[in-house]
Amino acid sequence: MRHLERLHIARLSSARGVELVRAAKRDGLAVTCDVAVHHLHLCDVDIGWFDSQARLDPPLRGTRDRAALRAGLADGTIDVVCSDHAPVDDDAKAVPFGEAEPGATGLELLLSLTLKWAAEDRVSLVDALARLTSAPAAVLGVPAGSLAPGSAADLCVFDPAAWWRVDRRSLASQGRNTPFLGHELPGRVRWTLVDGQVVHEA
Numbered sequence: 001m002r003h004l005e006r007l008h009i010a011r012l013s014s015a016r017g018v019e020l021v022r023a024a025k026r027d028g029l030a031v032t033c034d035v036a037v038h039h040l041h042l043c044d045v046d047i048g049w050f051d052s053q054a055r056l057d058p059p060l061r062g063t064r065d066r067a068a069l070r071a072g073l074a075d076g077t078i079d080v081v082c083s084d085h086a087p088v089d090d091d092a093k094a095v096p097f098g099e100a101e102p103g104a105t106g107l108e109l110l111l112s113l114t115l116k117w118a119a120e121d122r123v124s125l126v127d128a129l130a131r132l133t134s135a136p137a138a139v140l141g142v143p144a145g146s147l148a149p150g151s152a153a154d155l156c157v158f159d160p161a162a163w164w165r166v167d168r169r170s171l172a173s174q175g176r177n178t179p180f181l182g183h184e185l186p187g188r189v190r191w192t193l194v195d196g197q198v199v200h201e202a
Contacts, residue, residue, distance in 0.1 A: 005030060006030035006031070006032070007029070007030065007031050007032075008031075008032045008033065008034075008139060009021065009031065009032070009033040009034075010033070010034055010082070011034065011035065011036050011039075011058055011082070011084060012033045012034065012035050012069065012072075012078060013035070013036070013039050013058040013059075013061055013065065013069070014061055014065045014068075015061075015064050015065045015067075015068035015069075017033075018068045018069060018071075018072040018077055018078065019068075021033050021072070021077055021078070022072065022077045025077065032079045032080070032139045033077075033078055033079060033080070034078065034079065034080035034081065034082045034136075034139075035069050035072075035073060035078050035080075035081060035082070036056075036058075036081075036082055036083070036084035036106070037081050037082065037083060037084070037106060037109065037110050037113040037114060037117075038056065038084065038104065038106065038109075038113065038178075038179065038180070039056075039058075039060065039061075039065075039066065039069055040066070040069055040070055040073065040081070040113065040114075040117045041066075041113060041116070041117065041180075042054065042060050042066070042179055043060055043061060043062055043063050043065070043066045044059075044060045044061060044062055045063070046060060046179060047060060047097070050096070050097035050098075051097070051179070052093045052094070052095065052096070052097050052100035053093065053104065053177055053178065053179045053181065054179045055093075055097055055100040055101070055102045055103075056084075056102050056103065056104060056179075057086070057102035057103065059102075070117065070121055073117070073131065074121050074123055079131070079135050079136075079138075079139055080131055080132075080135045080136045080139060081110070081114050081117075081131045081132055082106075082110075082136075083106035083107045083109070083110040084104075084106050085105060085106040085107040085110075085173075086102070086103030086104060086105075086106070087103065087104070087105045087173045087174050087175025087176075087177070088100075088101045088102075088103040088104065088175045088177050089174070089175050089177075090175075090176075090177065093177045103175070103177075104175075104177055104178045104179060105171055105173040105175055105176060105177060105178050106178070107173065108170075108171055108172065108173060109166065109178065109180055109185070110132065111132065111156065111158060111187050111189065112164070112185035112186055112187040113180070113185065114128055114129075114131065114132060115128065115160060115185075115186045115187040116185060116186055119186070125160065133145035133146075134146060152194075152195050152196075153193055153195060153196035154193065154194055154195065155191075155192070155193040156189060156191075156192050156193075157189070157190045157191040157192075157193075158187050158188060158189045158190060159187070159188045159190060160186060160187050161186070162186070162187070162188035163184050163185065163186050163188070164184070164185060164187075164188050165182070165183070165184050165185075166178065166180045166181055166182065166183050166184075166185060167181060167182065168181070188202065189202060190202050
């Protein structure tokens, strides 16, 4: 029987999951994991009166789970923050909660929500950004997430002190549904470069 060499767990969402990953790493197992950025900020209370914007997969858990996810990310148990970008069109959300399609736009909120978590939990900017850059590159085993000489100039230039309001006009994704509509978030992206070429300018 072939032994599993490494395991990556996507979109960890519970306190028990954090405990199991922490124990596995303590035992020396090659386990990595990520958490969707919205699970760092939201919990089941945010569903309110069954708001379909908060219908996500995996679903939002309790406050204890959210606290464990935040702590696990801060102490390195959780390796990566992901956007869990799953845009859903208006028709699929304009139905009762139980019938709504799970998902939300996340790509455009990933940086800002990560910065918000880092500020609230007193995680350094360098460590927070590593969860979005070098850490996922290391998990995937790809030569990215670094500014080393000779590496591709894939850069995001942003102003961490600039705040912006999440509304439908500020989102470019095809599906503009997110539980964070109306929220004020830090971190305004000014330029995005791919291989040294500007592909987005605010």
